[in-house]
Amino acid sequence: MESKKVVVKNEIGLHARPAALFVQTANKYLSNIYIELDGKKVNGKSIMGVMSLGVFQGEEINIIAQGEDEKEAVKDLSDLIENRILDA
Numbered sequence: 001m002e003s004k005k006v007v008v009k010n011e012i013g014l015h016a017r018p019a020a021l022f023v024q025t026a027n028k029y030l031s032n033i034y035i036e037l038d039g040k041k042v043n044g045k046s047i048m049g050v051m052s053l054g055v056f057q058g059e060e061i062n063i064i065a066q067g068e069d070e071k072e073a074v075k076d077l078s079d080l081i082e083n084r085i086l087d088a
Helices: 017-026 047-052 070-084
Strands: 002-007 032-037 040-043 060-066
Touching: 002 070, 017 047, 017 070, 040 047, 060 070
Parallel strands: none
Antiparallel strands: 002 060, 032 040, 032 060
8 A cells, every 4th residue: 555645736626627636636546545534534536535535735634546657656646646636
């Protein structure tokens, strides 16, 4: 299992388009992907799961991956959150 805590920087958090980008990226990996916020853990490959967390700008989420490509998945998804969806 691989995990990393990241702070959501984009101004609308993980809602609508940013959530869709996260799920789309997560689905490229074979590993199981989860996002955790305040003790609630959801499937990172499910748009409904990701949006149900209601993640806002400035909140810290934990990205968790378990499987054969877990390291690559966590690295890519944390980079997505920290650097690539800043204004999505």
